[in-house]
Amino acid sequence: MTSEWRTWKIGDIGKVVTGKTPSTRQPEYFGGEYPFITIPDLDGRRDISTSTRTLSQLGAESIRGCFLPTGAIMMSCIATIGKCGITTRPSFTNQQINSVVCRNDVYPKFLYYCFTQLGPALEAAGGGGSVYTNVSKSRFSAIEVTLPPLPEQRAIAHILGSLDDKIELNRQMNATLESLARAIFKSWFVDFDPVYAKANGDQPVGMDAATAALFPDDFKESELGAIPRGWRVGSILEFADLLSGGTPKTSEPDYWNGNIAWVSAKDVSNVSGVFLLDTERKISQAGVDNSSTKLLPAKTTIITARGTVGAHCLLGDPMTMNQTNYGLKAKKGVGDYFVYFSLKNLVERLRQQSYGTIFDTITTKTFRDTICIQPPHNLISAFENQIYPIMDATLNNQHQSRTLAELRDTLLPKLISGEVRVPEGFLQDVQD
Numbered sequence: 286m287t288s289e290w291r292t293w294k295i296g297d298i299g300k301v302v303t304g305k306t307p308s309t310r311q312p313e314y315f316g317g318e319y320p321f322i323t324i325p326d327l328d329g330r331r332d333i334s335t336s337t338r339t340l341s342q343l344g345a346e347s348i349r350g351c352f353l354p355t356g357a358i359m360m361s362c363i364a365t366i367g368k369c370g371i372t373t374r375p376s377f378t379n380q381q382i383n384s385v386v387c388r389n390d391v392y393p394k395f396l397y398y399c400f401t402q403l404g405p406a407l408e409a410a411g412g413g414g415s416v417y418t419n420v421s422k423s424r425f426s427a428i429e430v431t432l433p434p435l436p437e438q439r440a441i442a443h444i445l446g447s448l449d450d451k452i453e454l455n456r457q458m459n460a461t462l463e464s465l466a467r468a469i470f471k472s473w474f475v476d477f478d479p480v481y482a483k484a485n486g487d488q489p490v491g492m493d494a495a496t497a498a499l500f501p502d503d504f505k506e507s508e509l510g511a512i513p514r515g516w517r518v519g520s521i522l523e524f525a526d527l528l529s530g531g532t533p534k535t536s537e538p539d540y541w542n543g544n545i546a547w548v549s550a551k552d553v554s555n556v557s558g559v560f561l562l563d564t565e566r567k568i569s570q571a572g573v574d575n576s577s578t579k580l581l582p583a584k585t586t587i588i589t590a591r592g593t594v595g596a597h598c599l600l601g602d603p604m605t606m607n608q609t610n611y612g613l614k615a616k617k618g619v620g621d622y623f624v625y626f627s628l629k630n631l632v633e634r635l636r637q638q639s640y641g642t643i644f645d646t647i648t649t650k651t652f653r654d655t656i657c658i659q660p661p662h663n664l665i666s667a668f669e670n671q672i673y674p675i676m677d678a679t680l681n682n683q684h685q686s687r688t689l690a691e692l693r694d695t696l697l698p699k700l701i702s703g704e705v706r707v708p709e710g711f712l713q714d715v716q717d
Contacts, residue, residue, distance in 0.1 A: 290433045290703050296426030298396070299387040303422045304378030305351045307344045314344030320376040324361045327368035327382075329557070331397060331449050333359070334373040344377075351377050356393040359384045360400055362420035366407045369400040383425045390435050394442035399430045399701055433703065440707040441700045448693040455682040456558070462679045463559055466672050470626040473668060474658050480504065480513045496671075499664045508656060517659040521627055522652050524619040524659070528585065528612030530605065531577030533568055540576070543569025547578070548606035550589040553596045558683050559625075559676070560601035561587065568605060578605040584621040586613040586628050590647040595632045599625050601680055611647065618662045620669030622676050631657055 295301065304322075307314040315321070320336040321344075327333065345352070353359075353376045361368040363381040371393055378384060387393050406428045411418035432438060472478040479489035483502035488494075504511040507518050530548070533540035546564040553561065573580060580603050581587075588597040591609045599621070606612060615624045634655055699705040 289437075290431050292429050292431045294426060295385060295428050295430060298391045298430070298432070299385040301422055301426045302351055302353060302357070302384045302386060304380050304382045304384070305348045306379045307340065307347045311343075311347070314341055314347055315339065317341030317344065319345050320372075320374065322359060322370075322372075322376055322378045322382065324365050324368060324381055327359065327361055327370045330453070331371055331394075331446075332373045332453075333370040333376070336376075340377055348377060353377060353384050354386060357384045357386050358393055358396050358400055360403070360407075360425070362407070362425055364418065366411065366418050366420060367404045369397060371397050383420070383422055391432065392435060392438040392442055394446055395432070395438035395701070396430070398442060398445050398697055399432075402698060402701065403428065403430075431702070437707055444700065444707070445693055445697055448689045448696075452686045452689050452693075455686045459558055459679040459682050462675050462682075466622070466675045467626065467629070469671060470623075470630070470668070473664075474627075474660060475630060477504075477513055496667050499661070499667055509658065512658060513660070515661065518656045519659045520653050521613065521624075521631060521655065521657055524616050524627075524665075525586070525613040525624045526616060527649060527652055528579070528581060528614060529577070530579075530607045530610055530612070532607045533572035533576040533578065537572075537575075540569055540572030541566070543567050543572060545569065545573060545580070546602065546604035547572075548587060548600075548604050548610060550592040550596070550607075550609040553587055553589050553598050553610060554593040556596075556598045558679065559599055560680050560683050561598045561604070562601040562683055562687055564604065573605060578607065580605055581612050582614065584625075586621070586625045587611070588613070588628060588632070588647070594647055597625075597628055597632065601683060611652070619665055620673070622672045623665050623668055626672075627657055631655055 309315075315338060317339050319340040319342075320326075320333065321338045321340045322333055322336045323338070326336040340348075353372050355372055355374055357372045357376070359370050359372065359378055359382050360366075361381055362383045365381075372384075385396065387396055407420050407425075408418065410420045410424040410428055433441070479492060479497060479500040480502065482489040483497070483500060484504075489497045489500065501514045501516075503514050505514045506512075509518050512518065535541070545568050547566050547568045548561065548564050549566065552564045568578070572578070581600060583600050583602050585600045586597060587600060587606060587610050589595060589609060590611050613624050613628055615621045696705070700707070
């Protein structure tokens with residue numbers, strides 16, 4: 286560590302603010318322009334511009350001592366500790382979050398990256414007994430961080446921030462791409478827009494003549510109501526194979542910690558994006574060979590059948606899975622993306638038809654008994670041809686974001702500790 290870097294207590298580098306919840310007996314305090322940030326809102330985003338709940342002007346005035354300006358660094362300090370973010374507008378938090386309003390010689394984004402590395406220090410500072418960790422305002426304020434001079438803080442934050450900015454841009458782009466793909470699926474196979482257009486003697490909007498010719502121009506009655514003439518209804522298993530998983534024997538260490546991704550319901554529930562690219566646990570080839578789990582192809586649709594039932598995603602790479610999930614793999618002549626969007630459209634109905642009083646299980650019978658639209662294969666192929674480049678772009682973006690995140694996570698501890706220094710010329714180039 287060079288002599289220019291100094292170690293400070295958090296309480297000495299800015300104003301520490303512990304949040305508070307306005308009286309819930311006053312409904313007029315909620316619903317307004319001020320984000321009211323709680324731990325679930327600290328969801329991996331660096332910049333927290335929106336929150337599930339908001340406060341009105343009256344609510345803000347009732348806890349005005351907890352006001353946070355733009356650029357305050359937030360840290361979850363009760364129960365779920367170590368989640369952090371930066372306010373991008375005037376905001377408030379609840380009492381589970383401690384925040385720092387930085388003094389002028391502390392760059393907020395640099396402090397944010399410092400905070401992402403404070404897990405062990407927070408655990409050491411925690412109290413509150415065995416039920417949950419509670420890092421009080423005083424203990425949080427006493428945690429030490431080491432800071433370089435302000436120009437180097439800005440340079441380090443710029444390097445790490447550029448990676449995070451690209452990751453966020455990819456996330457936003459993927460959200461747009463998936464929405465576009467879902468809109469096309471809904472227009473074709475839920476709302477039947479091209480069929481209605483042709484029935485009215487019109488050309489379907491935004492569709493070439495060859496694709497439009499694949500749609501009929503009238504309807505027939507079915508179990509699902511009016512559907513395009515020539516289409517059928519049936520189980521999703523008519524165009525997708527149902528796959529199951531398994532768990533290698535946990536008492537055999539040779540079966541675990543290999544290089545084969547093993548998907549749990551937790552992995553599916555926590556997936557960020559359409560595609561699952563990594564799993565919490567890995568198994569070995571011996572684990573595959575000696576259990577009922579099998580290696581599933583990339584772009585298999587996965588849905589959770591127990592626990593948080595109905596969460597779903599696509600595999601970004603070949604993976605195995607446990608028995609808390611089902612896989613759906615497109616049969617010959619049917620596209621993987623058509624299966625995925627069909628399943629997404631069916632999830633709510635699957636939930637309604639699942640067994641158990643609180644929707645706790647999906648079974649093979651659930652899939653067999655849940656009927657859906659069965660368009661002709663040539664129309665499915667046309668849909669797949671339109672959607673394939675859109676969805677493959679989202680997969681490529683997710684792969685790129687994972688690579689960028691790995692690079693950021695490698696650089697971050699080295700840069701904020703001073704192990705790797707920013708070149709002098711770069712310090713001069715970086716502007717606030």
